[in-house]
Amino acid sequence: MTEELDLLKKAWKKDAHSYEQVTENQIYAMIHKRSSSIVKWILMISIAEFIIWSGIGFFTVDDNYLKTLEIYHIDKLFKIITGFNYAIVIVFIYLFYKNFKTISTNETVKKLMSSIIKTRKTVQYYIWYNLTMFAIIFIIVVISQITYDPNLNSVIENTKEMNPQTFWVIIGLIYFALFAVTFGLFWLFYRMIYGFLMRKLYKNYEELKKMDY
């Protein structure tokens, strides 16, 4: 049964000293080079995500935006949401940092994989949180817009002769399409980034889990 591997073992031992040796200088040079490990990529992308998501809120606030919120009667509500959002971001960054610190190559293969997946999950939850908030805010804005927006209301006035049912179906479809496209783009974007990065890790993790049922 074992003859194949034992034959290989014999050769393996014979080959053990036939590798071209790396010099001390080469090792010095190597340790000053940059890692391209998956953990480094996850760290960089995650930090970028925290910055981008927090930045979106920060940079889209201008006078026009605040005036619009007032017209829509949701300025107070948005102040509360913004405050809540910042608190959540801080919690997420803390969790992310805590999980990231537990990633260690000194651990078992399984433990290392699960810490990476856990770190990645934290960011994933953060993204889901943001997308959910996006959906909630979108709905609030749509309702306020229909109720209070002077431009939209004049459009509604001008199309009075239209069948009201048709009219609302069209409005509904436009909003839905807008929402679906934005949401879909985010989803695709994340699938691409992390699918590319994590495919091998997930595959190996599944294999190990399957082995250790």
Next chain:
Amino acid sequence: MSNSLEQSFVKQLKENQNIIHKICRLYTSGEDAHNDLFQEITIQLWKAFPKFRGESKFSTWAYRVALNTAITLYRKSTRTVATTDMEGKKQFVAPEDYNFEEEEQIKLLYKAVQQLNDIEKALVFMYLEDKDYEEIAETLGISEVNARVKMNRIKGKLKKIVNP
């Protein structure tokens, strides 16, 4: 990091580099891929070195970090399972007792091992290095019984690849 730490690391890695070369040989094909993985492992070892307390031998600690890197952290997607260049960085020296038939079979076996997945390669590596099942199980983070079961399956799988 202090210079003496760096010196001590470089010296120990130089002395124990064959264990890293062996892992690179199983996980890559071709010289470029071999060097690339060797470098990433070196970086990961250096990053983890401050936590190495000398409770185990340097070589034991190093092969574990190296396996973790090859299985989990290494990200070269261009890595292929092409079976053309299996020699890696090994320099070919024909010994006096060169047995052509046996050599052919060994080549075939190396090719067969290359077709295994990353986890299976880790098991094969530790088997070839005479690690016991307790250590194999501990390195991977699975139970000893399951490590044994899996090893037997791999042996069967290799047999099938070599003698179809």
